Amino acid sequence: MRSKAIKKLTALLLAGTTAAMAAGCSAKPEDAATDFGGNGGGDGTVTLNVINYHVGTDYAADYYSYLFDSFTKTEEGKNVRFNFEEIPTTDAFNQKIKLLISSGTLPDIVLNGGNNIIEIAARSGKVADLTPYFDADPEWKALFDERSLEFNTVDGKIYGVPVSKEISYVYYNKDLFKKAGITPPETAFETWEEFFDACEKFKAAGITPLGMDTADSGWLSNLWFSALIATQNANGEKWMNTAYPTDYETPEVIGAAKKLQKMLAEYTTADAAGGKYDPMATHFFNGEVAMFPNGPWMIPDFKNTEKAPEGFYDKVGIMLMPKYGMSLVPTPGDMVGASDPTKIKAAVAFLKYETTVENQIKALEMTGLQPVSPQVIVPAELKANDPLMAEVLDIGAKAKTTYGQNQAYWYQNVIDAFSVILPDLAYYNITPEEFCAKLSEAARKN
Amino acid sequence: MIRRKGVWITLFILPCMVLFAFVYAAPIVTVAATSLTRYTAFEKPAFTGFANFKTIFGDKDFLISVKNTVVWVLLQTTLHVSVGLVMALMLHRKPKGWKFTRTVYLIPNIIPTAATGIMFTLLLNPTFGVIKDLFAFLGVSGPVPNLLGNSKYAFWAVTATWIFYSAFNTVIFLAELSAVNKDIYEAAAIDGATPSQVDRHINLPILKNAVGTCVILASVAMVSQFDIIYMTTRGGPGTSTLNLPVYLYKAMLLENNYGKANAVGVVQIILGVSLVLAIRRLFRSGDGRKTALN
Numbered sequence: 068m069r070s071k072a073i074k075k076l077t078a079l080l081l082a083g084t085t086a087a088m089a090a091g092c093s094a095k096p097e098d099a100a101t102d103f104g105g106n107g108g109g110d111g112t113v114t115l116n117v118i119n120y121h122v123g124t125d126y127a128a129d130y131y132s133y134l135f136d137s138f139t140k141t142e143e144g145k146n147v148r149f150n151f152e153e154i155p156t157t158d159a160f161n162q163k164i165k166l167l168i169s170s171g172t173l174p175d176i177v178l179n180g181g182n183n184i185i186e187i188a189a190r191s192g193k194v195a196d197l198t199p200y201f202d203a204d205p206e207w208k209a210l211f212d213e214r215s216l217e218f219n220t221v222d223g224k225i226y227g228v229p230v231s232k233e234i235s236y237v238y239y240n241k242d243l244f245k246k247a248g249i250t251p252p253e254t255a256f257e258t259w260e261e262f263f264d265a266c267e268k269f270k271a272a273g274i275t276p277l278g279m280d281t282a283d284s285g286w287l288s289n290l291w292f293s294a295l296i297a298t299q300n301a302n303g304e305k306w307m308n309t310a311y312p313t314d315y316e317t318p319e320v321i322g323a324a325k326k327l328q329k330m331l332a333e334y335t336t337a338d339a340a341g342g343k344y345d346p347m348a349t350h351f352f353n354g355e356v357a358m359f360p361n362g363p364w365m366i367p368d369f370k371n372t373e374k375a376p377e378g379f380y381d382k383v384g385i386m387l388m389p390k391y392g393m394s395l396v397p398t399p400g401d402m403v404g405a406s407d408p409t410k411i412k413a414a415v416a417f418l419k420y421e422t423t424v425e426n427q428i429k430a431l432e433m434t435g436l437q438p439v440s441p442q443v444i445v446p447a448e449l450k451a452n453d454p455l456m457a458e459v460l461d462i463g464a465k466a467k468t469t470y471g472q473n474q475a476y477w478y479q480n481v482i483d484a485f486s487v488i489l490p491d492l493a494y495y496n497i498t499p500e501e502f503c504a505k506l507s508e509a510a511r512k513n
Numbered sequence: 514m515i516r517r518k519g520v521w522i523t524l525f526i527l528p529c530m531v532l533f534a535f536v537y538a539a540p541i542v543t544v545a546a547t548s549l550t551r552y553t554a555f556e557k558p559a560f561t562g563f564a565n566f567k568t569i570f571g572d573k574d575f576l577i578s579v580k581n582t583v584v585w586v587l588l589q590t591t592l593h594v595s596v597g598l599v600m601a602l603m604l605h606r607k608p609k610g611w612k613f614t615r616t617v618y619l620i621p622n623i624i625p626t627a628a629t630g631i632m633f634t635l636l637l638n639p640t641f642g643v644i645k646d647l648f649a650f651l652g653v654s655g656p657v658p659n660l661l662g663n664s665k666y667a668f669w670a671v672t673a674t675w676i677f678y679s680a681f682n683t684v685i686f687l688a689e690l691s692a693v694n695k696d697i698y699e700a701a702a703i704d705g706a707t708p709s710q711v712d713r714h715i716n717l718p719i720l721k722n723a724v725g726t727c728v729i730l731a732s733v734a735m736v737s738q739f740d741i742i743y744m745t746t747r748g749g750p751g752t753s754t755l756n757l758p759v760y761l762y763k764a765m766l767l768e769n770n771y772g773k774a775n776a777v778g779v780v781q782i783i784l785g786v787s788l789v790l791a792i793r794r795l796f797r798s799g800d801g802r803k804t805a806l807n
Contacts, residue, residue, distance in 0.1 A: 337656060
């Protein structure tokens with residue numbers, strides 16, 4: 068009797084389960100039309116999930132807002148809709164993307180957050196191989212130089228679409244140079260000795276010579292450090308153009324660390340050790356430091372009266388790093404996290420739109436992002452409206468040494484180690500040799 | 514009747530147990546299992562035995578993170594709880610303005626810790642922070658120390674961002690004290706007991722279990738302390754403020770080594786459980802009375 072009852076109950080449960088499964092199967096096509104995470108919609112629309120960090124006060128917020136919006140008005144994008152998740156700051160964005168790589172739930176378009184995660188993403192198998200799309204559109208592929216594509220290639224397959232080139236040099240405050248009685252060099256200090264002499268003169272005039280930081284990635288300090296390494300000799304230049312270095316105890320790196328220690332201890336603000344980028348930028352905007360290394364994306368800030376005083380733009384000059392050094396790296400590109408062919412196609416269409424010559428010029432105009440394509444000719448009107456940007460475009464050609472920088476070339480944990488060990492270097496708690504040994508130690512953990 | 518009561522108890526406990534199984538037990542088992550594997554952002558877990566544990570115990574940064582975590586646990590369970598206790602004993606006497614003081618003292622505890630972290634980085638900034646004005650006011654000459662940026666001071670500067678704000682403990686102690694029969698205090702007053710004698714002979718013995726509870730909460734909080742350290746120093750300068758959660762975070766997100774990170778997680782869990790058991794033992798009532806701790 069009891070056995071019969073159990074059998075009836077089991078049969079009922081099985082029937083129920085089968086019905087539920089059938090309902091689930093039959094529900095799929097209807098759901099797909101509105102399901103953001105599903106395939107292409109039944110009405111012909113495709114919804115792409117995007118995590119966007121270009122929001123709020125981000126330097127490129129307006130540009131990306133324009134880009135996403137204008138894409139949906141094009142022939143290729145008229146059936147594409149975007150489902151945004153907003154994450155302010157690249158730091159939080161990069162962390163989130165890494166977690167999503169491991170969980171396999173990447174957004175359909177993976178914007179690059181500055182950190183080089185192309186290899187991790189490619190090896191995880193969670194991003195699409197874009198090689199066939201490049202091969203199918205030679206005109207699009209021809210927009211990029213070989214180095215930029217190579218930078219986004221893993222095991223012979225292209226996974227990232229580079230959207231800009233990253234360059235950095237030195238901004239200086241003309242008024243402070245005048246006050247210290249120093250004539251700014253036309254293009255760059257000829258030697259590091261000349262540069263340090265100028266720093267001494269600034270100090271004597273009561274002016275802090277350099278903008279530096281250590282927190283987050285120690286961005287500013289690393290720009291100085293990279294230049295110190297690369298401009299020493301051919302070995303230094305080669306080292307600074309090597310991806311994922313593991314030996315930081317070379318004569319060039321140790322030599323650069325010695326100079327960096329001096330710079331942190333003697334020529335920068337008291338809050339540089341442990342300090343983040345933003346307060347250091349404020350020091351420069353407020354006319355409290357004479358020289359500040361950074362990229363062209365900072366130029367719009369000079370005109371932004373919420374960040375800098377009125378008229379600050381006119382006080383700023385541009386020079387290369389001493390010995391005519393300039394950081395010049397292809398950027399890690401935007402990737403496609405979608406796995407559905409329809410979505411991949413739509414995502415690639417967006418990336419093609421993002422890298423059109425017109426949009427590269429638009430990006431330059433609105434954000435200072437340097438065009439990735441050698442084919443881009445910057446309009447004279449843009450140069451006339453933004454003399455500093457024009458100067459940037461011209462000065463690049465005068466660089467005698469070009470090199471990479473840490474966010475693109477170093478292991479993530481080494482960037483972090485650099486950031487947390489740097490204050491100890493600044494306060495002479497460790498020697499430059501120990502500093503470099505600790506970086507090597509961190510690199511070996513990978 | 515007893516059997517029916519047992520069924521009801523089981524029914525009420527069941528949802529909690531199911532939730533525990535999914536939210537805590539399953540992840541703990543996963544963490545323990547994957548700690549024995551080579552598991553990275555782009556590799557599926559592959560069994561490697563105790564290799565991750567060998568790696569972390571051979572890393573001096575890990576040992577420093579354990580040491581810092583233990584020091585913070587000791588400070589939190591002694592100094593932090595004591596501050597809350599002293600505050601509670603003072604407020605229990607209901608001096609003038611005690612309600613206002615109680616409310617004000619609670620404010621730092623209701624500010625999100627991430628915001629507190631940012632606030633302290635600004636307050637302690639040697640070029641424009643309040644500390645610069647404070648040094649000027651006190652007439653201290655020379656450069657203002659970079660409290661969060663120099664490893665000589667960073668550990669204590671970070672500790673100071675939370676150690677004195679013990680209002681949650683104060684609230685627990687005050688709740689316990691408010692339940693004491695007033696007759697006891699009246700009898701003590703008739704016998705001529707001074708306020709400090711009342712504290713020593715009545716309040717402190719009564720608060721023994723509450724102290725035990727607060728010590729457990731404080732120690733567990735310190736074993737998992739992360740956000741304020743991340744916001745202020747990220748474990749630096751050097752390794753001066755590196756603790757277990759920050760070390761785990763770096764292993765996971767910067768080295769992409771999930772197996773290693775989970776091995777750290779296992780150590781963290783073992784440390785937390787050991788602390789809870791040790792504290793329970795320490796505070797076990799000498800008279801055999803069953804308490805919340807035993």
